Amino acid sequence: MIELDCLGQKCPLPVIQLAKNIRNVEVGDVVRVLADDPAAANDIPAWCRMKQQEYLGSPAPDAYEVRRLS
Amino acid sequence: MAVPAAYLDAATAAPLHPVAREALLAALDDGWADPSRLYSAGRRAQQLSDAATAAFAEALAVRQDEVSLWPSGTAAAQAAVLGALAGRARHGDTLVHSAIEHSAVLHVARRGKAVEVPVDRLGRLDLDAWDRAVSTPGTAVAALISASHEVGTEQPVAAAADYCAEAGVPLYVDAAQSIGRAPVAPGWSLLSASAHKWGGPPGVGVLIVRKGVRWISPYPQDDLYRPGVSGALDLPAVVAAAASLRAVLAEAQTEAVRLSALVDRIRERVAATVPDVEVVGDPVRRLPHLVTFSCLYVDGEALLHALDRAGFAVSSGSSCTASTLKPSHVLEAMGVLSHGNVRVSLHRGTTEDEVERFLAVLPGIVEKIRQEAGM
Structure with a gap:
């Protein structure tokens, strides 16, 4: 698992970081995004749906986990 | 170039619709006086006000005494919800509303008890959840936007109204985006609209409260018997709003x-x-x-x-x-x-x-x- 610290970044930067960095993990591995922009809670799951990746949920406040499927 | x-x-x-512009200019000359005064300029203003109310009633297929005018669509929407809640205080105190209401309604909801009903991915009301919410004891009023002002999805107003009727709960419909553009299903108790959404001037909101619906003004009232804003309305804007609604509906x-x-x-x-x-x-x-x-x-x-x-x-x-x-x-x-x-x-x-x-x-x-x- 890799962790991306996007705290303090405004939308859509956390989603851009996620899209750029998910290539750096193997298929099946997890990326954790730390983001406190209020749009992240909505836009990270929406990105997963649009890009066919798996949204695993928010294990802690301002943290979101995504599993690479493709 | x-x-x-x-x-x-x-x-x-x-x-601004050309008919609104024309009516506004004419009413600036003719409708500046206080309609409640008894001299001829006041009577002329009263005639203009009556004709505008009659035009709204005809355009929206309601009675003239069900029409009231407000200084904006937001003011009309908030008067609708607050007045309906006050009128239902003996039956309950909870406002049921969709998750996609205009912020004007959500700001009212935040002042008291409220239950939010979700929508699906396309922005359509969850009717089962709506049914459960409106039939819960303590529900005073239900609010549903006729169609989303942000994504355009039309809401199932007729079905939502049926559930409200079964539960004996008055339904308020915020029809700001629909009036002048698309039909709104019947069955509601209160409805509001906003003139500058259809090509009328800004600063005119329309509220319809159907006969038999208990509505108590949430604001200090003057001595008039009808719901409405206290103080003078922008009569020329009201006249232009009514004239343009008629023109817009024709096309x-x-x-x-x-x-x-x-x-x-x-x-x-x-x-x-x-x-x-x-x-x-x-x-x-x-x-x-x-x-x-x-x-x-x-x-x-x-x-x-x-x-x-x-x-x-x-x-x-x-x-x-x-x-x-x-x-x-x-x-x-x-x-x-x-x-x-x-x-x-x-x-x-x-x-x-x-x-x-x-x-x-x-x-x-x-x-x-x-x-x-x-x-």
């Missing part, structure tokens, strides 16, 4: 067909020419003039400014464009992408050429913003 800017934000405010069906075809074209072409885009809302059961889409990796504010520089006025539900810096509650309730969001809304002055020019420049503008972000 510079191409004139294309105004594609009618859902915020439609350009509404043809305009709906024309604009709906342009919206279909935008929905199809944006999806085909912009990569990683989500065109949101119900593609079929929707307002004729409004379409919304979100572009991945795009800053909404940058997109609005770039479109403005290219000569297109549109609005956005992205958080970076909102005063609250929070994403649109409507897009959130639907679970669709909120950044890179654009709402395009058309009006009677919108031409096919404007839409084509917009569709021609959009993909390049989106691509450039993405490149600058390293995508």
Whole structure:
């Protein structure tokens, strides 16, 4: 698992970081995004749906986990 | 020669209809006096006021004494909910509302007890949850927007009204985006609309309270027997609003067909020419003039400014464009992408050429913003 610290970044930067960095993990591995922009809670799951990746949920406040499927 | 800017934000405010302009200018000369006075200038103003109320009643198929006028659509919406809640205080204190109401209604909801009913991915009300909510004891009033002001999805007003009738709960419908453009199903108890959404002047809200619905003014009242704002209304604006509503309704069906075809074209072409885009809302059961889409990796504010520089006025539900810096509650309730969001809304002055020019420049503008972000 890799962790991306996007705290303090405004939308859509956390989603851009996620899209750029998910290539750096193997298929099946997890990326954790730390983001406190209020749009992240909505836009990270929406990105997963649009890009066919798996949204695993928010294990802690301002943290979101995504599993690479493709 | 510079191409004139294309105004594609009618859902915020439609350009003044020529009939509204004409009526406004005439009423400025004739309708300045206080209608409650007994001299001839006052009587003339009263006649204008009565004729405007009669025109609203006819256009909305209600009785004249069910019409009241307010200084904005927001004021009418808030008077509707607050007055209906006050009228139902003996039965309950809870407001049931959809998750996609206009913020005018949500701000009222936050002042007391409220139950929010969700929508699906297309922005359609969850009718089962609505049924459960309105039939829960303690429910005073239910509020449902006729069609989403942000994504255009039409709501099942008739079915929602049936559940309300079964439960004995009055239904308030915020019809600001529908009046003058699309029919609203019957069955509601209160309805509000906003003149500048149909091409009337800003500063006129219309509230209908059906006979038999208990409505108690939430504001200090003067000695009038009808609900309404205390103090003088902008009578010339009211006259212009009524005249333009009549004119708009006369052309509404043809305009709906024309604009709906342009919206279909935008929905199809944006999806085909912009990569990683989500065109949101119900593609079929929707307002004729409004379409919304979100572009991945795009800053909404940058997109609005770039479109403005290219000569297109549109609005956005992205958080970076909102005063609250929070994403649109409507897009959130639907679970669709909120950044890179654009709402395009058309009006009677919108031409096919404007839409084509917009569709021609959009993909390049989106691509450039993405490149600058390293995508």
